[in-house]
Amino acid sequence: MREHRTESNGVERVAGEQYTGSLDDQNESAQDGKRGIVGQSRHILWLLLLLAVLGSSCKAQEPRQQEASLPPFAQNSIEADIPQEDGYPIHTNKTLTYWAELNGNAGNIKPTFQDVPFFQEWQRRTGVKLDFIQPPANQAREAINVLLASGDLPDMLEYEWAGFPGGPEKAISDGYILRLNEVMDKYAPHLKQYLREHPEIDKQIKTDSGSYYVFPFIQGEEQLLTYQGPIIRKDWLDELGLQVPVTIDDWHTVLKAFKEKKGIAAPLSFLGVPSPLFGIESGAFVGAFGIKKGFYLDQGQVKYGAMEPGYKSFLALFREWYAEGLIDKNMSSVDTKTLDANMISGRSGASIWNAGAGIGMWQPAVKDKWPQAKFVPAPYPVLHAGEKPKFGQRANAYMGSGGVAISSSSKNVEEAVRMLDYGYSPAGHLLFNFGIEGISYEMKNGYPLYTDLIMQNKDRLAPAQSLAMYTRASYFGPFVQDARYLEQYYFLPEQKDAVSIWSDTDAKHTMLPQISKTEKESTEFSAIMADVTTLVDEMSLKIIFGIEPLENFDDYVAQIKALKIDQAIEIQTAALKRYVKR
Secondary structure, eight states: OOOOOOEETTEEOOTTSSOOSOOOOTTOGGGGGGGSOOOHHHHHHHHHHHHHHHHTTTOOSSOOSOOOOOOOOOSSOOOTTOOOBTTBSOOOOOEEEEEOOOOHHHHTTOSSGGGSHHHHHHHHHHTOEEEEEOOOTTOHHHHHHHHHHHOOOOSEEEEOGGGSTTOHHHHHHTTSBOOOHHHHHHHOHHHHHHHHHOHHHHHHSBOTTOOBOOBOOBOOSGGGSOOEEEEEEHHHHHHHTOOOOOBHHHHHHHHHHHHHTTOOSOSBOOOOSSSTTGGGTTSTTGGGGTOOSSEEEETTEEEEGGGSHHHHHHHHHHHHHHHTTOBOTTGGGOOHHHHHHHHHHTSOSEEEEEIIIIIHHHHHHHTTTOTTOOEEEOOOOBSSTTOOOSOOOOOOSSOSOSEEEEBTTOSOHHHHHHHHHGGGSHHHHHHHHHOOBTTTEEEETTEEEEOHHHHSOTTOOOHHHHHHHHOSTTSOSSSBOOHHHHHHHOOSHHHHHHHHHHTOSSHHHHSOOOOOOOHHHHHHHHHHHHHHHHHHHHHHHHHHHTSSOGGGHHHHHHHHHHTTHHHHHHHHHHHHHHHHHO
């Protein structure tokens, strides 16, 4: 998510941060194969990393870009005069350990969890002290592999457990994480109540055998599910006498004009990290050819897009555009910082990114230097005018990321469960979404309204950054996201327009739900997709870069089939059928 991130509608995910992919939508199961426990040949290297991480659990992993002036908070201190609210604070002298990667927006301001006001306040209110174990930025997957191999696990682990190799049931049976059913019944009344009231979401956050395995991040409202799509410089379009592009031909005309008439170095730029073509995995451009790069539903049938004829057409298009200089020459290495720099500097004029971390970040950043600059959303491209996009970014209410599991070896299960359950309580809901009353929000006629500390920060922090200091609303965590956050987070009219424009697709009908696989299926699926995904990414880049002839596409498809992609499709289909019957 990832910088979802990725975050999304604000949970705009920061690439490299516990991404599934998604980013991706979270069901981009082709990414599953990349999440396997590292081989023995890499364990020594990552063990050294683990020792470094554990030896300095909260050491800064990145230089802070900017120091914000923040109100003082009690650091790890539980004040005696904290009012009792809904059974909190818990009276305990224990210090629990918590493993997680710090969100990029927060990490750019304060380098450790203990420096961030939200995490100070969460500890203060629940009465539970935390010792954070913080992996190096953008290395969560590698670090957790080493951590699990070490056997020395913290009390709580925040990770995308839905994508664990072998599935969540294997993580439970292997003794890594705890099956939560019994302890949730005892110590998590708020989450249990929410799930009783929302059976469709309850269906998503447990395995086929009925096991709960995380305290989930939930986006329970429709307007929270779409947050990403094409973005373009409207001021340049106006200057060139062009309209916002709709069709693939429109896009070619616009990008060519940006290149030839404006002298733009990289007209179209999108994320190529953590995996090649990451930025188009929700369906931008590739979706115009009736397919998606990964798994999707076509009239209820599971298909894998990278082997379909439409993918050849997409590769032919991007091969042409790349040769014309319309796509960033460094497309395979573009991370979020590079993307931000491209769009803010004017090196690029179009992208696929988020309404918050994209439009909401770039527009304020250019207003002083180029006050006429305007970033606006564009619809997902189609081949012919009047068509409705078949694909587009859309999340499930439970995306599989940002959930917090409790390790099977924890000796502090009750305290961990009760602390995590706080996010689903009325008071916790406000803290996670809006922060601290009187500081980050004020209650106005029953509506939690962000203060100027968030929306007009005197240190010139973007709202995504100031929110990350006081809330978890714009990324992940053990809570239910509140749509009232988004109503304020999207402070520009272009952001509000983006939601309606980007959600005008058939993605709801073509995306897979948050299905789970059996341990055997998941192990087999991950092994297949590790090889398939590597082949797809390598061949896609070779064809786009002109290294491999387009005529070799049929041979490439034959290789995918030889790697047992049909078996992977069968596994997805079986898992989908079980999900429907839950």
